[in-house]
Amino acid sequence: MAAEEEDDVEWVVDTIAGFLRGPAWSIPILEFMEHNCEVFDDEEESKLSYTEIYQEYQALVERLLEDYLKEVGINEEKFQEAFSSPLAKAHTSQAILQTVLAAEDFRLFKKMMVQKNIEMQLQAIRIIKERNGILPECLTEGSDVFSEIEQEEMKILREVLRKSKEEYEIEQERKRTEEAHAKLKAPDVTHNIPGDSREAVKVKESTEGAEDSEETTKCPLEGSHKSTKEDSKPVCPVQRGTENLLQPSCTKGKEDTKKRSAGKGSENTVQKAGEKGSDLSETEKQQLKQREDYLKKKRDLLLATKKESRNNVTPLSTDQKEEESPPKEEMSEEKQRLLQKRKMLAEKLKEEVINKR
Amino acid sequence: MGDVQKGLLSVIQKLKGSPEQEQELRIVLLGLDNAGKTTLLKRLASEEVSTITPTQGFNIKSVQSHGLKLNVWDIGGQRSIRPYWKKYLGSTDLLIYVIDSADQKRFEETGQELAELTEDESLTGVPLLVFANKQDLVTAAPAAEIAEGLSLHTYRDREWQIQACSALSGEGVQDGMNWISSQIMNRKK
Numbered sequence: 286m287a288a289e290e291e292d293d294v295e296w297v298v299d300t301i302a303g304f305l306r307g308p309a310w311s312i313p314i315l316e317f318m319e320h321n322c323e324v325f326d327d328e329e330e331s332k333l334s335y336t337e338i339y340q341e342y343q344a345l346v347e348r349l350l351e352d353y354l355k356e357v358g359i360n361e362e363k364f365q366e367a368f369s370s371p372l373a374k375a376h377t378s379q380a381i382l383q384t385v386l387a388a389e390d391f392r393l394f395k396k397m398m399v400q401k402n403i404e405m406q407l408q409a410i411r412i413i414k415e416r417n418g419i420l421p422e423c424l425t426e427g428s429d430v431f432s433e434i435e436q437e438e439m440k441i442l443r444e445v446l447r448k449s450k451e452e453y454e455i456e457q458e459r460k461r462t463e464e465a466h467a468k469l470k471a472p473d474v475t476h477n478i479p480g481d482s483r484e485a486v487k488v489k490e491s492t493e494g495a496e497d498s499e500e501t502t503k504c505p506l507e508g509s510h511k512s513t514k515e516d517s518k519p520v521c522p523v524q525r526g527t528e529n530l531l532q533p534s535c536t537k538g539k540e541d542t543k544k545r546s547a548g549k550g551s552e553n554t555v556q557k558a559g560e561k562g563s564d565l566s567e568t569e570k571q572q573l574k575q576r577e578d579y580l581k582k583k584r585d586l587l588l589a590t591k592k593e594s595r596n597n598v599t600p601l602s603t604d605q606k607e608e609e610s611p612p613k614e615e616m617s618e619e620k621q622r623l624l625q626k627r628k629m630l631a632e633k634l635k636e637e638v639i640n641k642r
Numbered sequence: 643m644g645d646v647q648k649g650l651l652s653v654i655q656k657l658k659g660s661p662e663q664e665q666e667l668r669i670v671l672l673g674l675d676n677a678g679k680t681t682l683l684k685r686l687a688s689e690e691v692s693t694i695t696p697t698q699g700f701n702i703k704s705v706q707s708h709g710l711k712l713n714v715w716d717i718g719g720q721r722s723i724r725p726y727w728k729k730y731l732g733s734t735d736l737l738i739y740v741i742d743s744a745d746q747k748r749f750e751e752t753g754q755e756l757a758e759l760t761e762d763e764s765l766t767g768v769p770l771l772v773f774a775n776k777q778d779l780v781t782a783a784p785a786a787e788i789a790e791g792l793s794l795h796t797y798r799d800r801e802w803q804i805q806a807c808s809a810l811s812g813e814g815v816q817d818g819m820n821w822i823s824s825q826i827m828n829r830k831k
């Protein structure tokens with residue numbers, strides 16, 4: 286190959302690789318993934334709905350690529366030539382190419398989406414942890430049955446996540462337009478979004494359905510207070526033996542100790558998830574961080590609403606009477622237990638999806 | 643989707659990690675519910691076949707056969723899912739159609755579904771392998787009888803084969819796979 290030609294090839298490869306690393310590519314891709322990942326679970330069998338999402342993804346990838354090539358004046362021939370040369374392999378990493386390859390490989394796509402879903406759940410867990418200080422460490426290992434109730438919990442959580450993200454997108458869109466108009470004045474993130482209150486109400490509604498379920502799963506924690514029909518309860522992931530461990534964790538005094546022990550564990554979780562994301566470029570990571578910060582704020586708001594609505598419902602069912610327990614303490618126990626379950630669910634997912642690869 | 647873009651993607655795909663570019667083929671596995679598609683798929687992948695439940699969506703597995711990488715798509719066969727079949731037919735290299743040879747009541751139904759499939763544009767000229775499954779059952783109809791019922795001999799412009807098998811025991815499955823690879827080899831020439 287003539288030196289000149291080689292330069293040309295190199296230029297094409299580097300240009301495209303640069304594009305794949307940049308925001309014009311990664312933002313729409315990331316947004317697509319975040320917007321659509323919630324139906325993707327780690328079951329071996331795929332849902333029919335994946336196919337439609339996959340086709341949308343293919344169309345997005347093709348459109349982005351095609352538009353870019355047009356923009357920089359690389360025709361298909363040049364592109365073919367460049368990417369058939371050994372240079373292409375040397376100058377691009379699998380990590381960069383993954384989002385492109387996923388458009389031609391359903392299973393890679395599915396894996397990506399499942400991972401994204403888990404990432405978002407882990408994010409949520411971190412948020413909740415920060416809100417509540419800790420994720421107590423009193424779940425028994427190996428109890429891996431997750432009832433519908435818990436899935437319902439996750440659903441609500443995802444709903445919260447999605448709503449936050451939609452808002453984020455709207456805001457980003459507006460930001461972009463604003464920035465385009467007035468480059469100097471960077472609007473700060475604490476805009477008051479008019480949809481806030483309406484959204485809060487919505488979340489409240491969706492929470493209500495889960496109230497009953499939460500009551501029914503209370504069994505192990507309230508085990509010390511008589512729970513009469515315990516046997517008929519679906520799943521009790523926390524064993525009775527852990528009650529003692531749990532008890533003190535609800536009192537303020539132990540809070541700090543626990544923060545150090547349990548908190549650390551979940552920090553690792555998030556850490557690992559972060560590492561997992563090391564396929565992302567620096568820019569992408571930054572964007573993710575930005576998004577996360579924003580989500581954090583929004584979720585805090587929404588979760589507060591959720592908590593409120595929960596507090597308003599008397600946490601007593603006909604099956605379970607907890608006369609002895611002061612409602613306040615009980616709430617915090619319950620809260621912790623739910624958080625643990627979330628964490629476990631996420632851990633399990635993570636283990637299966639990420640570590641197994 | 644335009645051809646141009648497809649070109650772009652297929653070029654990039656060459657950068658995929660695999661050392662040698664082995665040939666990948668897309669095979670779609672269809673048939674009525676309870677025919678034994680998922681059992682067959684798992685059999686092909688040398689997996690446990692004793693705990694299979696009806697498929698609500700679809701499964702994909704890669705199977706190595708005669709130096710080829712076969713990406714086999716198994717889509718649920720329940721009536722409510724059949725309208726989705728056509729979404730999976732694009733770029734198919736070969737169609738496997740599975741029949742429960744012991745379910746005589748539904749021979750007509752399965753024949754209609756197959757006839758409809760073979761009329762689909764995306765499957766024009768695509769080779770067809772019919773597995774007359776569940777031959778281990780005493781009530782199973784012989785493959786020849788099924789072929790007749792399906793009027794396979796009237797199929798023109800398409801290679802076809804019917805193979806008696808039991809996905810459960812594995813008998814006959816390999817013979818079907820041999821036919822598939824011979825088809826692919828012929829096509830390559």
Ligand SMILES: Nc1nc2c(ncn2[C@@H]2O[C@H](COP(=O)(O)OP(=O)(O)OP(=O)(O)O)[C@@H](O)[C@H]2O)c(=O)[nH]1
Nearest residue numbers: 675676677678679680681697718719776808809810
């Ligand atoms: N006796 C016998 N039973 C079989 C054979 N193959 C499959 N079965 C049984 O038939 C039932 C249905 O098998 P599946 O593999 O789930 O059928 P399917 O075609 O995937 O069904 P859908 O997913 O609903 O479309 C299961 O109980 C299998 O064990 C076979 O060769 N012989």
Ligand SMILES: [Mg+2]
Nearest residue numbers: 679680696697
């Ligand atoms: Mg099946």
